[in-house]
Amino acid sequence: MPVSKAALAITLTTITILSLLPVDNIKGIDLTFWNLPVAADKIAHFIAFLVISGLIDSFCYQDAFNLKKAAIAAxxxxxxxxxxxxxxxxHPSFWDIVANCVGILMYWMLIPLFKITPILRVRWQYKETTHLETTSEHVDK
Known part of the structure; x- marks a missing residue:
C-alpha cells in the first residue's frame, strides 16, 4: 500500500526529529509544550507507538501483526x-520505552476492533482481496 509507506516514512522521520530537538526555545520557536507532566509524556509515547505499530502493520500487510513487527517498533x-x-x-528514559511497548501491545490487542472499524478495516480487506486474486490466478493456470 503506497499510502502506508509514505505515512510510515513521514511519521518515523517526524518523531525522530521531534525526539531529538532540545526542549528549550530554538530561535524564537516556543517549545514549552515539551514540558509536559510525566503522565502526559507517557501518554504521548503510548499513542505514538500505537500509531507506529499500525503503520508498520499496514506497510507489511501480507502478514498478520506478529512478534517481528512488534520488535521492529520496539x-x-x-x-x-x-x-x-x-x-x-x-535524556533517555526506561519509562518511555515501557510506554512505547504498552502502545505496541495495545495495538496488537485492538486488532479485532480495528478489523471492524470502517476506515481501518481496509488494511485487512486489501490483504484478502490481493490474496484471493493471487489464488485465483494460480488456479486458472
Whole structure:
C-alpha cells in the first residue's frame, strides 16, 4: 500500500526529529509544550507507538501483526532513546520505552476492533482481496 509507506516514512522521520530537538526555545520557536507532566509524556509515547505499530502493520500487510513487527517498533523506540543519550539536552528514559511497548501491545490487542472499524478495516480487506486474486490466478493456470 503506497499510502502506508509514505505515512510510515513521514511519521518515523517526524518523531525522530521531534525526539531529538532540545526542549528549550530554538530561535524564537516556543517549545514549552515539551514540558509536559510525566503522565502526559507517557501518554504521548503510548499513542505514538500505537500509531507506529499500525503503520508498520499496514506497510507489511501480507502478514498478520506478529512478534517481528512488534520488535521492529520496539527497537525503533530503543534507538530513539539511545540517540537522545548522545545529546546534552535530552535524556533517555526506561519509562518511555515501557510506554512505547504498552502502545505496541495495545495495538496488537485492538486488532479485532480495528478489523471492524470502517476506515481501518481496509488494511485487512486489501490483504484478502490481493490474496484471493493471487489464488485465483494460480488456479486458472
Amino acid at each position: 527497537i525503533y523506540g530503543i534507538w530513539i532513546e539511545s540517540l537522545q543519550s548522545l545529546t546534552d539536552y535530552r
